[in-house]
Amino acid sequence: MNRLDGGTPALRVDAPGLLATIQDLGRPGSASLGVARSGALDRGALRTANRLLGNHEGAAAIEVTMGGFRATAVRDLWFAVTGAWGALRLDGRPLDPYEAHPWPQGGLLDVDRFAHGSRAYLAIRGGLDAPRVLGSRATDLLAGIGPGALRPGDHIALAEEVVLPIPPSVLAPWGAPVDDDVRIGLAPGPRSDWFSASALHVLYDTVWTASDKADRVGVRLDGPALERARTDELPSEGMVPGALQVPPGGRPTILLADGPVTGGYPVIAVVADASLDALGQVRPGTRLRFVHARVDR
Structure with missing residues (x-):
């Protein structure tokens, strides 16, 4: 059952891995209401993923913890993955992170277990849709605010909030997160x-x-x-x-x-x-x- 109603589905979650949640840049300024900031733990990686796709840098994306995430496109999409490193495959074909890639309808995206880092960000051109709470679509697991952890079978719609064309080249040098010291x-x-x-x-x-x-x-x-x-x-x-x-x-x-x-x-x-x-x-x-x-x- 779709728990993220808000428009025409764009992708279906087949396997969330250890934990996958919808995150944007959170809801700062709400502590006086007893609400944490929440949002992406690696804000720079989220911003980069969105810039690669022409989104507003705070658009909602999927934060994948430790990998093992799989999803199928329900319509033609563009996506980028940043942050933690693991094998990235579309219909079995390996792809590089930190690049914008087309994701055709019916294509299976596999974000494998991470070899470096712990959290990756799967952004979709147009941003992901979910109900806003205090101005944010972010999932707050402790307070139970937002759409909740993703589960197999969840369908997620686009927010349709594209602001710029996809950049013609890589935005900045990138590398694996530091794993020790x-x-x-x-x-x-x-x-x-x-x-x-x-x-x-x-x-x-x-x-x-x-x-x-x-x-x-x-x-x-x-x-x-x-x-x-x-x-x-x-x-x-x-x-x-x-x-x-x-x-x-x-x-x-x-x-x-x-x-x-x-x-x-x-x-x-x-x-x-x-x-x-x-x-x-x-x-x-x-x-x-x-x-x-x-x-x-």
């Missing part, structure tokens, strides 16, 4: 004074590992415990994507786009906006190093 910029958090001086040294000196407890809500890190200087309770306060919350066990969790807008654990640091896209491509087992982000004054 990822450098993440940090700015001081609002509760860094709740931690000992040694905890801050440990935060920056440790090579952390992304655990298998990772999704669109957040990534839990494996490594040494961060020692707190204060152990009293903290009332709930506002959270943002990239906040490093430290629960009583001492090992930080980095909140991502679907993370809660409030939380009661102290935030020792916040990921710089420029590093959030790289964080969105982190896989379980990826090693991370934190560096001091430049703060312009």
Whole structure:
């Protein structure tokens, strides 16, 4: 049954893989309503996919997690895939990512398991349609806002929001996401004074590992415990994507786009906006190093 009514179907989902959702650039500015930003975890990859097709850069696309996604075109389309790397095939024929390709009616697109990175973006010329909530078509899994995770048999329509012709050439150099020793910029958090001086040294000196407890809500890190200087309770306060919350066990969790807008654990640091896209491509087992982000004054 089609759960994404909104026009003539453009494609049918045959296999969503581990997780596939509709994402655009999210709904920033809604935290006061208790609604997270949501949207693509790798915003740069989404923007690039849309530019390759002549779409507005914030048009809705499919965020594919770890690959294994298959879909069939119900009408003639154009598509592009960016972000994570895996084998990309149309009716068994290999294609390159970061290029616009025609997708004829009845063609089967296979986005195989990823060898590098964790999230790819399948954009369609015209953008994908889904009901808007607070100005966005993005799926928020934690809050249950938006169209929900895609399932086999879902049909998705086009938004028909083309703005430019398809560019005649590749827009920019591209390459596989970095899979190890990822450098993440940090700015001081609002509760860094709740931690000992040694905890801050440990935060920056440790090579952390992304655990298998990772999704669109957040990534839990494996490594040494961060020692707190204060152990009293903290009332709930506002959270943002990239906040490093430290629960009583001492090992930080980095909140991502679907993370809660409030939380009661102290935030020792916040990921710089420029590093959030790289964080969105982190896989379980990826090693991370934190560096001091430049703060312009």
